Amino acid sequence: MENVILIVHLILALSLIAVVLMQRSEGGGLGMGGGGGAVSGRAAATALGKLTWLLAIAFICTSITLTIFAAENASGSSVVDRLGVTPPALNEPATPAVPESDLLLPPTPGDNAPLVPTAD
Numbered sequence: 001m002e003n004v005i006l007i008v009h010l011i012l013a014l015s016l017i018a019v020v021l022m023q024r025s026e027g028g029g030l031g032m033g034g035g036g037g038a039v040s041g042r043a044a045a046t047a048l049g050k051l052t053w054l055l056a057i058a059f060i061c062t063s064i065t066l067t068i069f070a071a072e073n074a075s076g077s078s079v080v081d082r083l084g085v086t087p088p089a090l091n092e093p094a095t096p097a098v099p100e101s102d103l104l105l106p107p108t109p110g111d112n113a114p115l116v117p118t119a120d
Contacts, residue, residue, distance in 0.1 A: 005062055005066060006066060009059070009063065012058050012062060015055055019048055020052060
């Protein structure tokens, strides 16, 4: 059933693209073009316009149906659960290792190491 709806969805998408490309361009983008009279803000509904609305509504319905099918198939499982491996964050220790306390202090003048590196 899901495959049938997916095929219908793809056919609707291609049909919608074709119908939109077949419509007459009115120029002046965003519906600013002429048509429909001097005072009227809407153009007369054409057969291609009605077919575009019909295909768009059918496309949205198949999209919602496919989304419902996908949600049912997910059933609360994660992709990581399906792989069967634990995520790397769970394998690491909870706290990082702390270095020895002698390594945390700055060097003192009595140490063998020079305080300022020399350019040799």
